[in-house]
Amino acid sequence: MPAIRNQIRELRALREMTQQELADRVGVTRQTVIAIEQDKYSPSLETAFKVALVLGVPLEQCFQYDPRGKR
Amino acid sequence: MATSLSYREKSLYASLAAELVVYGPYFFLHQQNSVNKVAGMIIGIIVLQTVLQLVIALVTRNRVTDERDRLIELRGYRAGYLTIATLMVLGLGMLWFHAAVGHMRLDNRMMGLHFLSVFFGMLVIADITKTATQIVAYRRAL
Numbered sequence: 001m002p003a004i005r006n007q008i009r010e011l012r013a014l015r016e017m018t019q020q021e022l023a024d025r026v027g028v029t030r031q032t033v034i035a036i037e038q039d040k041y042s043p044s045l046e047t048a049f050k051v052a053l054v055l056g057v058p059l060e061q062c063f064q065y066d067p068r069g070k071r
Numbered sequence: 072m073a074t075s076l077s078y079r080e081k082s083l084y085a086s087l088a089a090e091l092v093v094y095g096p097y098f099f100l101h102q103q104n105s106v107n108k109v110a111g112m113i114i115g116i117i118v119l120q121t122v123l124q125l126v127i128a129l130v131t132r133n134r135v136t137d138e139r140d141r142l143i144e145l146r147g148y149r150a151g152y153l154t155i156a157t158l159m160v161l162g163l164g165m166l167w168f169h170a171a172v173g174h175m176r177l178d179n180r181m182m183g184l185h186f187l188s189v190f191f192g193m194l195v196i197a198d199i200t201k202t203a204t205q206i207v208a209y210r211r212a213l
Contacts, residue, residue: 028137031077031209035139040212044138 002039003069006062009037011055026050078127078134079143080209085123087202093119094195098188109187143208151201158193 012022019037023030028047035041036051043051052062076084093116097108128134166186 023135027135028139029077029079029133029135030075031080032137032139035212038212041139047138 002042003066004042005039005064005066005069006036007064008033008051008055008062011057011062015055017055022051022054025054077140077209078131079136079140080206081127081131082124083202083206083209085127086120087199087206089116089119089123090195090199090202094199098192098195106184109191143205146208147201147205150204151197154200155193155197158196159190162189162193 008022012019019033020030023033026033026047027050028043032041032043036043048063049059052059055062093112097112
């Protein structure tokens with residue numbers, strides 16, 4: 001299990017937002033959004049805050065850290 | 072889930088194709104010992120890369136690059152550097168060894184061209200390693 005997990009896919013679905021829309025608003029590529037949603041890439045702190053801001057939730061609702069997880 | 076290629080990925084595939092098309096004949100068809108072939112190859116790679124990258128830039132609407140692209144680029148350069156450093160140590164070691172035991176004379180033109188090709192080959196291998204590492208990183212999502 002990865003050390004950093006996220007609920008972006010669920011939060012995005014609730015807002016009927018596409019991966020491309022989220023990517024455009026955060027300023028990353030759609031491929032990066034896909035990688036983050038699949039827990040294959042942990043974004044920088046700045047990007048994580050931007051994602052949370054765009055989705056309108058606190059950071060910890062978007063991303064969770066599991067110290068037993070694998071980096 | 073379908074993941075279409077990003078601008079950077081398309082650019083990398085084009086680079087790899089250009090490198091294989093230009094460097095392949097040079098090394099595998101044994102055209103090394105000719106200054107004209109080396110010059111032709113250098114001009115060929117510059118022209119082909121320019122044309123391919125121009126076409127990709129023109130046909131790709133979204134040319135955004137981000138932190139993940141930069142991270143993957145750094146991984147590629149690290150792999151390329153490790154490759155060239157290893158090959159250079161091996162190459163210089165072999166050169167030193169052969170010169171020390173008197174197996175070869177280093178003062179003739181053919182030997183100069185031979186070593187030009189050997190060290191140029193190292194650069195090419197390192198460059199292809201860099202590009203391939205980046206492509207693999209993109210395919211594995213990182």
